[in-house]
Amino acid sequence: MTAAIEAHHLFFSYGHQAVLRDISVVIEQGEFWGIVGPNGAGKTTLLLTMTGYLRPQHGVVLVEGQPVVRMSRREAASRVAFVAQKAEVAFPFTALEVVLMGRHPYSGLAALDSAGDVETALHALEQLGCPDIATKRFNELSGGEQQLVLLARALAQEAPVFVLDEPTSFLDLRRQWMALQVFADLRARGATIVATFHDLNIAARWCSKLLLLHDGLVEAAGPPADVLTPTRLESLYGIPLAVDLRSDGIIRVDYP
């Protein structure tokens, strides 16, 4: 069976600054990959090459077996849903209207929202526990609510693969848990998720595999327990760190 996303020997640079130097990873369908690493390791750039938005100077990304850079934007959008770290909406659109934008890849020439589209969008907001904000203006929502709307938009996109840049930013603990639970459920039903995290504890808790990046190279890849070793993390982040493998299998990374 073809993998959801395959990246082979990716090299990407902005001008003279090489951000990805040689990255290969195979993400099978139904996996939840967390991409972790210090600031500037190339996490976001890697995500953007996976969605086909950035074209790597060397190497190739296959989404469901096909080169993603050859897909039209519409086709790519029906296969991969992406949520960026920051979002700005220039005009007073409501939360529901922003979620409905996720239905764009499926719109016809008339470009109206069908009853089904509206239902899908409302359902997405319900899954994330915030149907009440549907009619509020996006720009007037709190940071956490805005993040939920963007995640709901990705859900409404109904793509088999989700690529999320810092999906838990701005979310309080309850919303963090709810949002990650939604994606865990989707994964159980066959969806593939790739997300960057700054919080190693969240990544270790929810992801089936981790990809640890450093300076544009893969430092380690595999199950969280294999990737998050104390010596590796200490040398990477440059401060003393304690990694505690609890009896219930949960990994905690903390300052000592």
Add this chain to the structure above:
Amino acid sequence: MTALPAKLPRGSGAPLGLSRLTVLVSVGFALCLLVLLVVPLLGGGVDLRLALAAPPFGPYDSPDALVFWGTRVPRVLLGLLVGGSLAVSGLAFQAVLRNPLADPYVLGVSSGAALGKALAMLWPVSGSLAIVLWTPMWCFVGALVPLLLLYGFAASGRRFSAMSLLLAGVMVNVSLSAVILLIQYFADFTKVRQMQLWWMGALDVIGYGRLAGTAPLAVLAVMVIWLHARAMNLLSLDSCTAAHLGVDVRRTVNLLVWAASVLTATVVAVSGPIGFVGLIVPHALRLMFNADNRLLVPLSMTYGGAFLVLCDTVGWRGLQFARWLGAPVAFSAEIPVGVVTALVGGPLFLFLLFRTMRAQAAACD
């Protein structure tokens, strides 16, 4: 016009998003507009019974019919077309630049077209087809100057601060005005007067020739913009997100900028650079309805047209009214419609600018 708001809940995706008040306000407005459109047709010593008895396109058997069908009706129709086109063009520029302050006049596109028109007046051509195409062509060539500058801004894909956008527009306007003044300085007196009158923006036409020459291209450009209304919505997000939702950002921005510029140049060729319609109308509609461009394109077309006809009526009939009240106003005087829209639009623009800057200042705290 009244049918449009009634269909609204389906198209805009939600009975949720649309309150009863909005429907009432919009229907009420539409009715008021219908009444308004009739006002400029009435009065002024025209016997309507005689006028309406004559065939619309002539031959006219009475002076009443000539005034009514030959000048008043085309003037209202031209106002509808020009106002609607400018509003839609403003809407498209706002979507592309992600900024509600964008407007073909503010951005200098109208000035560019005006320069083109000045050049066309300097070198007139003969022949009926040439006359219909010559001026719009020059206007479009003139509009290209600010367009290329704008395009550089838009294609870079970021959201610009209101400040840099406005500064660029002001500089384009000042530079182009200087060139136009230079042309006027060397042109002969009658042409200068002609240019100045046109430069203030006016809707006086006689007959339907110019209307027929302008309408097809304008309608085509509006249709192109309307077909991309959903993509315009998505461009309100950052261009990276819009691309990830399936929009070919570069192609869409290209198309919208060209369509909006053709639209501006086409109508400016006839009416002169009438300012702020593209700013006021979409802004008011966003407040009354929502930000959905699928709705705003047709609404801007209708309300923009009605707004310009209203402004023209104020400028045209306002002085008659003042004279009737006893004010010492020359009998032939009328205020050019461009002056009226500028008097309304200038303060509104300043208000919007201050509000934007205050919001930006608050966001940094």
